[in-house]
Amino acid sequence: MENKDYQIGRKILKLAHLMVKRSNAYLKAVDLTDEQAISLIHVTDCPGRTINDLKDYLGVSHQATQGIVKRMAAKDLVFLEKSKRDGREKIITVTEKGAGIRRHLVGDVLETGLSLLEGVGEEEKEIFYQVLLKALGNVAPEGKTDR
Numbered sequence: 543m544e545n546k547d548y549q550i551g552r553k554i555l556k557l558a559h560l561m562v563k564r565s566n567a568y569l570k571a572v573d574l575t576d577e578q579a580i581s582l583i584h585v586t587d588c589p590g591r592t593i594n595d596l597k598d599y600l601g602v603s604h605q606a607t608q609g610i611v612k613r614m615a616a617k618d619l620v621f622l623e624k625s626k627r628d629g630r631e632k633i634i635t636v637t638e639k640g641a642g643i644r645r646h647l648v649g650d651v652l653e654t655g656l657s658l659l660e661g662v663g664e665e666e667k668e669i670f671y672q673v674l675l676k677a678l679g680n681v682a683p684e685g686k687t688d689r
Contacts, residue, residue, distance in 0.1 A: 554677075561658075565579075565650075565654075568650050572643055572646065572647075573617065574643070575610075577602075577610050578610055578613065578614055579647060580600065581596055581610055581611070581614065582614065582619060582636070582640055582643065582644055582647070583644060583647060584596060584599055584600075585634045585635075585636055586636045586640065586641060586644040589635075589636075590633055591633070591634050592625065592632060592633060592634065593608060593622075593632055593634065594607075594631070596610075596611070596634060611634060614640070617639075618637055618639050618640075619636065619637055619639055619640035620634050620636055620637060620640050621634075621637060622634060622635070623635055
């Protein structure tokens with residue numbers, strides 16, 4: 543099985559490389575970095591998030607998260623407003639432009655998923671999904687498999 547494990551590992555790396563390449567090409571077209579796209583998706587899907595919440599989600603430093611949000615704000619994708627609950631916290635709010643790009647990101651993910659799983663039956667998709675969850679759980683930092 544060692545040879546099969548090696549072959550599987552190589553195919554996963556090749557798939558990951560192709561997926562990153564495809565994603566980077568799309569993100570370049572909409573002038574986003576990978577971290578900005580992940581952040582935009584997260585703050586759109588989970589309204590009311592603070593910089594600290596996003597920091598925890600991304601698993602990066604507070605300073606790095608502030609830089610990501612600052613660059614997104616400069617692109618008019620988000621803006622910051624003081625929290626009504628705690629004036630020291632800033633809520634990240636998605637702009638109309640940011641929401642529009644988020645909708646396009648969903649389309650790109652769906653298109654990628656459809657092309658990746660073309661010719662795969664529903665039962666195979668479910669098995670693949672379960673194996674993917676296990677694999678991610680094996681290599682991802684604890685609690686970080688939802689990115």
